[in-house]
Amino acid sequence: MARNPVSFVGVLTSSFLRSAPASLAPTIGGVRLAPIRWLVRVLGTLALATVLAGCPSIPISYYDATTYTHLTSLKAETAALIETFDTRPVSRNEDKIDATSLNLRKAYEYEKGKGEPNSDTAKQFAKISQLYEETVKEYRDNGPKSLGPKYFQEAAKVLSQAFDIAIATENVKNKDKR
Numbered sequence: 001m002a003r004n005p006v007s008f009v010g011v012l013t014s015s016f017l018r019s020a021p022a023s024l025a026p027t028i029g030g031v032r033l034a035p036i037r038w039l040v041r042v043l044g045t046l047a048l049a050t051v052l053a054g055c056p057s058i059p060i061s062y063y064d065a066t067t068y069t070h071l072t073s074l075k076a077e078t079a080a081l082i083e084t085f086d087t088r089p090v091s092r093n094e095d096k097i098d099a100t101s102l103n104l105r106k107a108y109e110y111e112k113g114k115g116e117p118n119s120d121t122a123k124q125f126a127k128i129s130q131l132y133e134e135t136v137k138e139y140r141d142n143g144p145k146s147l148g149p150k151y152f153q154e155a156a157k158v159l160s161q162a163f164d165i166a167i168a169t170e171n172v173k174n175k176d177k178r
Contacts (some may be wrong), residue, residue, distance in 0.1 A: 016018055047119045063173040064114070069119060070107040071170060075163035077103065082159060085139045085152035097136055123164040131159055 081096050110128055111122040135155045138147065 001118055003144060010163060047052075062117075063175040064118075067107075067111060068167065068170050069169045070110065071163055074100075074103060074128075075160055075167070076108060078163075079156045079160050080130075081141075081154040082135055083154050085155075086144050087148060088144060090143060093139075095130065101129075101133070101136070104132060121166065121169060124162075126160070128162050128166065129164055 077100055081093065081100055084093060104125070108122065108125040111118055111125050114122075137151070138155075139152065144152075
């Protein structure tokens with residue numbers, strides 16, 4: 001005849017608890033706990049510890065005012081620069097292009113340096129930088145007005161939308177950094 005495993009565990013548990021010396025009986029506030037309550041509390045604590053130890057840690061990315069400042073200032077800087085591509089020759093914008101490229105790179109390196117929890121923002125900066133560099137290449141290759149009278153104004157709008165997505169992402173991050 002097969003034994004019910006639950007009743008077998010119950011028999012073992014109750015015999016263990018009956019054989020435990022009274023000096024081992026736990027107390028809370030000087031009140032002695034019943035053996036079953038004590039066992040439930042111990043097993044519950046062990047179960048909770050096991051569950052918590054088995055959970056993978058989830059990296060949390062926190063809101064960063066520096067990142068927000070980088071995003072908003074670079075959005076304005078890149079849009080203003082690219083809008084001039086329709087009317088100014090490349091030679092007049094080279095210094096500004098180089099300065100803006102450097103600022104984008106610094107912001108990307110800052111984000112990348114924050115590690116894995118911030119990888120989404122670093123990827124967004126990489127895509128924004130790529131979009132900027134592609135626009136600059138088109139400007140250098142074709143010059144102003146060769147792609148249409150307002151081509152680069154539209155390119156500036158697209159780049160601004162990419163910045164808006166990154167800014168929105170930063171705004172939804174956890175602001176309760178401890």
